[in-house]
Amino acid sequence: MNPxxxxxxxxLLLLSIVGLAWASLASPDDRRxxxxxxxxxxxxxxxxxxxLAPDVALAEAAIGAGxxxxxxxxxxxxxxxxxxxxATEAVAKRGSSPLQAMxxxxxxxxxxxxxxxxxxxLMHIFAGPPLDRLTQxxxxxxxxxxxxNPVTAVLxxxxxYDTLLELAVLLTAVLGILALxxxxxxxxxxxxxxxxxxxxLAPLLILVSAYLLWVGAHAPGGAFQAGATLAAAGVVLRLAxxxxxxxxxEGALRLVMAAGVGLFLAxxxxxxxxxxxxxxxxxxxxxxxxxxxxxxxMLSIAATLVLAFIGGRLPAHGIPAAEPATRRREAITxxxxxxxxxxxxxxx
Amino acid sequence: MIDVVSSLLIVAGVGFYxxxxxxxxxxxxxxxxxxxxxxxxxxxLGLLTAGLMLQSPDLLYALxxxxxxxxxxxxxxTSAHLIARHARRREKRP
Amino acid sequence: MSxxxxxxxxxxxxxxxxxxxxVLRGPGAADRMLAVQLIGTTGVGMLLLLGPLLGQRAxxxxxxxxxxxxxxxxxxxxxxxxxxxxx
Numbered sequence: 001m002n003p004x005x006x007x008x009x010x011x012l013l014l015l016s017i018v019g020l021a022w023a024s025l026a027s028p029d030d031r032r033x034x035x036x037x038x039x040x041x042x043x044x045x046x047x048x049x050x051x052l053a054p055d056v057a058l059a060e061a062a063i064g065a066g067x068x069x070x071x072x073x074x075x076x077x078x079x080x081x082x083x084x085x086x087a088t089e090a091v092a093k094r095g096s097s098p099l100q101a102m103x104x105x106x107x108x109x110x111x112x113x114x115x116x117x118x119x120x121x122l123m124h125i126f127a128g129p130p131l132d133r134l135t136q137x138x139x140x141x142x143x144x145x146x147x148x149n150p151v152t153a154v155l156x157x158x159x160x161y162d163t164l165l166e167l168a169v170l171l172t173a174v175l176g177i178l179a180l181x182x183x184x185x186x187x188x189x190x191x192x193x194x195x196x197x198x199x200x201l202a203p204l205l206i207l208v209s210a211y212l213l214w215v216g217a218h219a220p221g222g223a224f225q226a227g228a229t230l231a232a233a234g235v236v237l238r239l240a241x242x243x244x245x246x247x248x249x250e251g252a253l254r255l256v257m258a259a260g261v262g263l264f265l266a267x268x269x270x271x272x273x274x275x276x277x278x279x280x281x282x283x284x285x286x287x288x289x290x291x292x293x294x295x296x297x298m299l300s301i302a303a304t305l306v307l308a309f310i311g312g313r314l315p316a317h318g319i320p321a322a323e324p325a326t327r328r329r330e331a332i333t334x335x336x337x338x339x340x341x342x343x344x345x346x347x348x
Numbered sequence: 349m350i351d352v353v354s355s356l357l358i359v360a361g362v363g364f365y366x367x368x369x370x371x372x373x374x375x376x377x378x379x380x381x382x383x384x385x386x387x388x389x390x391x392x393l394g395l396l397t398a399g400l401m402l403q404s405p406d407l408l409y410a411l412x413x414x415x416x417x418x419x420x421x422x423x424x425x426t427s428a429h430l431i432a433r434h435a436r437r438r439e440k441r442p
Numbered sequence: 443m444s445x446x447x448x449x450x451x452x453x454x455x456x457x458x459x460x461x462x463x464x465v466l467r468g469p470g471a472a473d474r475m476l477a478v479q480l481i482g483t484t485g486v487g488m489l490l491l492l493g494p495l496l497g498q499r500a501x502x503x504x505x506x507x508x509x510x511x512x513x514x515x516x517x518x519x520x521x522x523x524x525x526x527x528x529x
Contacts, residue, residue, distance in 0.1 A: 005448040054500035066511025070518035369460035423513030
């Protein structure tokens with residue numbers, strides 16, 4: 001790409017990102033902050049793509065732009081709405097105390113100082129010779145890792161222990177969410193337009209998540225991105241008014257949520273019993289093991305994110321199947337039937 | 349030859365995107381701005397993907413482009429409808 | 443073609459900038475959400491162009507995910523909650 005155009009693009013993107021971040025933090029209205037934050041996520045995904053990091057861009061697009069926005073909006077529903085003019089007055093009143101003003105100034109200067117130091121360090125790094133010993137080490141060992149995507153190799157093989165701990169953190173989050181008790185009230189059953197979209201969008205998202213899981217072995221993708229996309233399918237169904245979104249009953253659901261960490265641990269421990277180091281895959285089996293672990297991880301991540309959106313436990317199994325929307329449709333068809341019957345009898 | 353057609357399609361697509369953004373800025377109210385949005389989503393992205401499809405390295409890439417356009421068509425139309433309905437309901441509430 | 447892609451990306455960038463103005467200004471939350479939708483679709487277009495431009499074939503997958511999930515976020519904005527928890 002023409003270097004001048006590229007630099008122009010970068011500058012504009014940077015200005016947009018910084019401007020949006022500032023606006024999101026400085027906004028007095030919570031809802032406005034969340035929407036600006038969603039836009040920020042979109043731009044960040046774009047930035048990651050520009051920086052030639054498609055795996056991170058996928059994760060940012062799925063989690064940062066889409067799901068975080070949905071989660072924050074759903075959580076905001078529970079809060080009483082602060083109207084913007086009142087909030088601005090409150091901010092103005094708060095800022096009038098001299099102690100507050102001084103604290104704000106001190107914090108601002110400290111942040112500016114930190115940003116300056118970071119900027120100086122980064123410029124130093126990029127001005128010098130490229131630091132790619134790690135890249136070379138990864139490329140050298142990619143052949144025995146079982147996959148050909150270096151990001152997946154690092155995540156699931158070379159630094160598999162870190163990923164195991166990350167999944168454990170997610171499991172802890174799920175336990176916290178379950179401890180909140182029953183989830184939020186859910187949404188109205190969808191009208192015909194949204195219902196039609198949900199019926200196509202949810203299967204498409206499931207397919208795309210399976211694709212991301214599969215392609216993660218040799219191209220950008222992987223368990224986290226696939227899990228987030230799968231969770232998005234659940235979120236869409238929940239927004240369309242389906243309460244349980246086809247999830248299994250409580251016991252099986254908990255099994256699925258624990259399966260990410262559980263399977264990872266089981267693989268590591270079995271390898272230990274076989275005399276190999278913990279999570280030291282034999283090269284011949286590495287590819288298959290990674291796929292199995294990633295599949296379990298995808299399901300766990302999806303379950304965690306969907307539960308986070310619901311905000312607690314799912315309603316009990318056995319909710320009456322007839323939604324108000326279907327009852328309305330039945331009423332309309334039964335009303336139309338006598339008319340149709342009349343037409344047929346008159347003989348067309 | 350294919351390059352020429354591609355270029356025309358891509359330029360036209362970007363033109364519709366710009367038209368959409370300008371409309372979003374200049375039109376007076378929410379319901380009018382929805383129209384601007386759909387110009388960018390349908391025609392802007394559509395012409396862009398048509399131009400890129402002609403340049404794609406293989407069939408899978410071209411089909412993915414088509415899928416993206418169709419998904420955005422359906423999703424943006426539905427979300428525009430939902431946003432309009434949501435805004436309408438808010439107006440009617442006291 | 444590469445030159446054209448660069449120009450097209452810059453064109454889309456200016457389109458995005460205009461959308462940002464609406465996000466920051468737009469009097470209501472719905473206007474902002476609309477602008478976020480537009481930014482999302484513009485981002486999808488940019489990623490589709492950056493793919494061949496930067497030689498990263500995978501950016502088309504990013505575009506697909508961005509398109510789908512931006513729609514999910516917009517729909518989440520308009521969700522009407524049920525009245526009671528017993529439904």
